[in-house]
Structures are given as C-alpha cells and as structure tokens.
Amino acid sequence: MYHDRALSNMATDKELIELSQSEHPVLRASAFREILDRKSFNHFDILMNHLNDTADVAIDAPRT
Numbered sequence: 001m002y003h004d005r006a007l008s009n010m011a012t013d014k015e016l017i018e019l020s021q022s023e024h025p026v027l028r029a030s031a032f033r034e035i036l037d038r039k040s041f042n043h044f045d046i047l048m049n050h051l052n053d054t055a056d057v058a059i060d061a062p063r064t
Contacts, residue, residue: 007034013041020046025055 007030011019016038019031032050035041 007031008037013038020050025057028053028055029057 007016007019011031011034016031016035019027020035022028022031032046035046036043
C-alpha cells in the first residue's frame, strides 16, 4: 500500500474518525494507519469499535 504523509498533514482527528467509518476499505485502512501513528487516540477503543470490520486490503510491501 502506498503511504505518504498527506493525511498526517491535512486530516484532523475528527476527520480521521469519519474516514475510518467510510464504506470504502482503502479509505478506512488509510485512516487506521494514520490513527495508529497519532498519540491523541485511544487505540484500544478504536480497535474494539471496529472488530466486526472484515474487509481485506492487499498491500505489496511490509510497513516500515
């Protein structure tokens, strides 16, 4: 998955929460990746609220 820092530079915490509820799995995955990089979120609560998300998003390289 291509990852740049666009979301970190443009999206607020509230906007990331909204993106994490998108019907498009790629948008959700991008939002979750940025959420995990921010200390302003309670990561446990985010994870628990999305346990039923079964979407698959293919990536071509491991996260660095």
